[in-house]
Amino acid sequence: MAGYAPSVHNTQPWRWRISGDGMDLMADRDRQLTIADPQGRLLTISCGAALHHATIALAAEGWQAKVRLLDGPDHLARVTLGPRIEATVEVTAEMMRHLQAIRVRHTDRRPVADTPITAETVDVLRDAAAAYGIDIHLLTADQVIELGAASARADRIELLDPQQRDELTYWIGGDRPEGTGIPDSALTEEPTGGPIPGRDFVRAGTLPTAAGTDRAASYVVLFGMGDEPQDWLRAGEALSACWLAATESGVSVLPFSAVIEVPATREVLRRLLSSIGYPYLVLRLGIAPADRPGPPHTPRLPAKQLIEIS
Numbered sequence: 352m353a354g355y356a357p358s359v360h361n362t363q364p365w366r367w368r369i370s371g372d373g374m375d376l377m378a379d380r381d382r383q384l385t386i387a388d389p390q391g392r393l394l395t396i397s398c399g400a401a402l403h404h405a406t407i408a409l410a411a412e413g414w415q416a417k418v419r420l421l422d423g424p425d426h427l428a429r430v431t432l433g434p435r436i437e438a439t440v441e442v443t444a445e446m447m448r449h450l451q452a453i454r455v456r457h458t459d460r461r462p463v464a465d466t467p468i469t470a471e472t473v474d475v476l477r478d479a480a481a482a483y484g485i486d487i488h489l490l491t492a493d494q495v496i497e498l499g500a501a502s503a504r505a506d507r508i509e510l511l512d513p514q515q516r517d518e519l520t521y522w523i524g525g526d527r528p529e530g531t532g533i534p535d536s537a538l539t540e541e542p543t544g545g546p547i548p549g550r551d552f553v554r555a556g557t558l559p560t561a562a563g564t565d566r567a568a569s570y571v572v573l574f575g576m577g578d579e580p581q582d583w584l585r586a587g588e589a590l591s592a593c594w595l596a597a598t599e600s601g602v603s604v605l606p607f608s609a610v611i612e613v614p615a616t617r618e619v620l621r622r623l624l625s626s627i628g629y630p631y632l633v634l635r636l637g638i639a640p641a642d643r644p645g646p647p648h649t650p651r652l653p654a655k656q657l658i659e660i661s
């Protein structure tokens with residue numbers, strides 16, 4: 352179930368080692384974006400999302416997971432079983448909803464519908480993130496314009512660099528490892544506009560692009576008080592918690608990370624937060640267009656390749 356987690360370019364940069372009374376989450380540096388993400392920030396956020404998915408799956412089996420973060424640069428966390436969860440009807444229903452959300456959640460890059468999400472929904476996501484010590488900042492209209500410019504600049508900087516371009520095209524191209532990367536069916540046929548343009552994936556996909564301008568989209572920044580691996584792992588757990596809560600509320604989430612990858616634009620984002628914290632990821636929130644089906648699920652690596660039992 353942890354393998355269904357979202358990851359940057361669907362790299363799935365995680366491995367699990369099951370031993371003794373628990374399991375260890377390891378970073379797989381072979382699937383790190385070494386050019387766009389040399390510090391491993393996005394790798395660690397992705398692993399944090401897988402960690403959160405694992406705890407949801409254990410909870411659905413009736414186990415409270417005990418999570419200990421970070422023993423070393425590649426050993427990100429150890430998960431052991433805590434006490435059994437008392438299975439009341441409400442708890443069981445909630446766990447099943449979360450489990451179902453793992454199966455249903457996906458990235459939809461089409462423009463969102465013209466109905467905005469409510470302030471209550473943003474509060475639900477804020478509470479979900481807060482459980483992991485991570486905050487959400489809802490961008491004002493002026494900040495959205497500023498971020499739009501920074502995001503377009505980040506894309507241009509990355510695509511002008513041949514190594515960055517090669518790295519991006521590898522994960523959407525035919526040479527990527529089977530079961531990873533972003534297939535054409537998840538990329539839109541036409542570039543999408545809106546105040547913050549989606550990442551430029553260099554080539555068009557096959558996902559029919561619904562009409563829309565993203566004018567009803569909301570943009571939030573996931574941020575926290577530190578910029579160390581432990582903070583990124585927490586950010587990943589919070590991302591997963593928010594995304595599953597959004598899925599349960601019928602809200603579509605699209606992450607934007609180019610602006611985080613480029614140091615200069617990450618700094619712009621930090622200023623938008625009045626330097627009170629460190630930005631981890633920007634999320635577009637909205638209602639997915641209902642007129643056509645969304646993208647099919649992206650592929651995943653087989654569990655036997657990711658799980659080692661000793």
Ligand SMILES: Cc1cc2nc3c(=O)[nH]c(=O)nc-3n(C[C@H](O)[C@H](O)[C@H](O)COP(=O)(O)O)c2cc1C
Pocket residue numbers: 355356357358359360361393396397400456457458459460532533549550605606607608609632648649
């Ligand atoms: C840390 C992180 C950064 C991401 N950055 C972007 C991005 O900049 N643009 C984008 O279109 N999708 C982005 N995504 C979404 C991934 O591409 C997506 O999760 C992955 O392809 C798997 O597809 P799925 O979410 O539909 O399961 C990001 C996801 C994560 C976890």
